[in-house]
Amino acid sequence: MTETAQAGMFRPLTENPFLRLATVFIFYIFEGVPMGLFYIAIPAFMASGGSSTTEIAAVVGAFALPWTLKLVNGFIMDRYTFLPMGRRRIWIIGSQLTMALTMLIASLFNPEATQTAVLSAIAFCVSMATTFQDVSIDSLVVDIMDEDEQAKAGGIMFGAQTLGISGSAAACGYLLQHYGSAPTFLAVAAFLLAGVVFAISLRERPEERRFPWSQGQSHPRNLDIQIEAWWPLLKTSFFAMLAKSSLVIVPFLLMRSIPAAIYDIFNPVLATKYVGYSTSAYTGIASLSALATGLFGLFIGGWLVAKVGKGRILAINFSLLAILLIGVALIPEYWSNPAVLYALVWGIDLFGIMIAIAMIPLAMQVCSPSVAATQFTIYMALGNFGRPIGASIVAATSSLDPQLMFGTIGAIMIAAALSTLLLKRGEVTPEQEQATHHGVGAAPAEN
Incomplete structure (x- = not known):
């Protein structure tokens, strides 16, 4: 065994199922920290300071x-990387360090x-750096996890991210x-630096380098699937996105x-x-x-998603969101009640x-x-388009009438719940799942 294979606290991720899931858990906590700061703590800080x-x-x-x-981050990462350190790890280290x-x-x-x-x-x-960290971890999941692990990773991703948001919101508030x-x-910078140390301790596959100057080499599997030109990457991605x-x-x-x-x-x-x-009272609640x-x-x-089904979970929760938002719109006289x-x-x-969680495996x-x-x-990336779209709706409607804001977004949730009927037509068969398997043993890409 080489010095590279012997070094460090951990076996390569491809040889350690527990560490693969733990890595997702840890980095999604780090990802949640800036989100808790800028989605909860800073808005509350601004509101209490008189901001509109x-x-x-x-x-x-x-x-x-x-x-x-x-989506731009993903293209850049698939096109450019440092394979002797793995396909994703150089991006994980760089983005986490930039966040800090x-x-x-x-x-x-x-x-x-x-x-x-x-x-x-x-x-x-900080968000730009966080998105690169997020994409690098998501890409790592797709690269090295098999189908069963990917299903587990869906719950871990959002569970860990929410834990990071929670802790960050409370502490930062x-x-x-x-x-x-x-x-x-x-304080946030010091905490994020711990993620840099953890990323440095990892390796994706055997024989890879821990540092750019260490001994080691690119894994043959990564050399086989790496696309070294923009046109094949763009063309293949375009047609994949147009699939039914x-x-x-x-x-x-x-x-x-x-x-x-x-x-x-x-x-x-x-x-x-x-x-x-x-x-602090609001951030504590959040x-x-x-x-x-x-x-x-x-x-x-x-x-629960596996038990009930992805389509049913989507329909139920979109419907519950619609009921909640439209219900709040109808009772403005109770908005001063903490229960609302x-x-x-x-x-x-x-x-x-x-x-x-239901959308990840889909x-x-x-x-x-x-x-x-x-x-x-x-x-x-498409999933995150909803947040600025929603922010635009809130900014435009809340200044006119907050009831209009709740009613508008509630109506969108009704449309989403009804649209889940289309998922039956887009259901992925076991044969298709096998054909699109992209974990540890994924077939090389055609260049």
């Missing part, structure tokens, strides 16, 4: 924007709650209220995260201006909800995570083997 919904929407939109561009350094630099600016432009710039920069933005950003089963799931990906915009933008206003809660729903998704969500806030926080969290099943990582990334 339009100003909060600007910061949330700046953080959400890079997530709509993830961005937060470190942000702490030097020490922005106030009313400095919308500065907060927006910080949000955009407290730090922002009592110490301000600089110590908060510095692919087109069927796209609308659900677009609609799934639209209600999250209410959570991001209006809920902090509801908490601080209608109910009268402080920043983090507890995120923690509970994250654990639910992690331990029960995947099993709790219902929105817990409902959007729980129903949203179940929709997300998206993986229809990926073409030769461009599976890029195609899956495109699906995830």
Whole structure:
């Protein structure tokens, strides 16, 4: 055995099933930290400082924007990498390090709650780095996990991400209220640096290098499937996306995260201006909800989706979201009641995570083997388009009448629930699942 194979604490990911799932769990927690900061803690910080919904929407939109561009990240990662360190690990290390350094630099600016432009710039920069980390982990899942593990990974992804959001929202909400933005950003940077250390300790496959200057070599499987030209990558991805089963799931990906915009933008206003809660009180509610729903998704969500069926889970949870939002729209006189806030926080969290868990295996099943990582990334990018779309709806309608906001997004959820009937036509057969298998033993791509 070579020195490279002997070095380090862990066996290569392809030889350690537990470590594969643990890696997804750990990095999705790290991914959730900036999300908890900029989707929950910073909006509450701004709302308590007197910012309007339009100003909060600007910061949330700046953080959400890079997530709509993830499809570009996927193409770049599939086209360019450093194979002696594995297909994805160089990107994992680089993006995690960039996340930490961005937060470190942000702490030097020490922005106030009313400095919308500065907060927006910080949000955009850290989000851009986070999307590259997200795509690199998603691509790793598609690259090295078999079909059974991918189903487990769906629940782990959103469960761990929600745990990261929960912990970040609670800790950052407290730090922002009592110490301000600089110590908060510095604490986040220190935590994210731990992810860099963990990424360095990993290897994807045997004989690969841990550092660029270490001994080791590219794995033959990676050399076989690496596409070294843009045209084959673009052409194969284009036709894979136009497949019938692919087109069927796209609308659900677009609609799934639209209600999250209410959570991001209006809920902090509801908490601080209608109910009268402080920043830390609201982030405490949101983090507890995120923690509970994250654990639910992690331990029960995947099993429930397998038991009930992906289509039924989507229909049920889209319907429940519609009932919740339209119900809140009809009772504006009760918006000062904390029960309404709790219902929105817990409902959007729980129903949203179940929709997300059901969508993950659907998206993986229809990926073409030769461009599976890029195609899956495109699906995830499409899913994140819903958040800025929702933010635009919230910004446009809440200033006119918040009831209109709830009613509009509730109507979209009704349309999504009814559209699940189309999934029967796009159902993936066992034969198709076998043909699109893209785990450890995936067939080489045609160049």
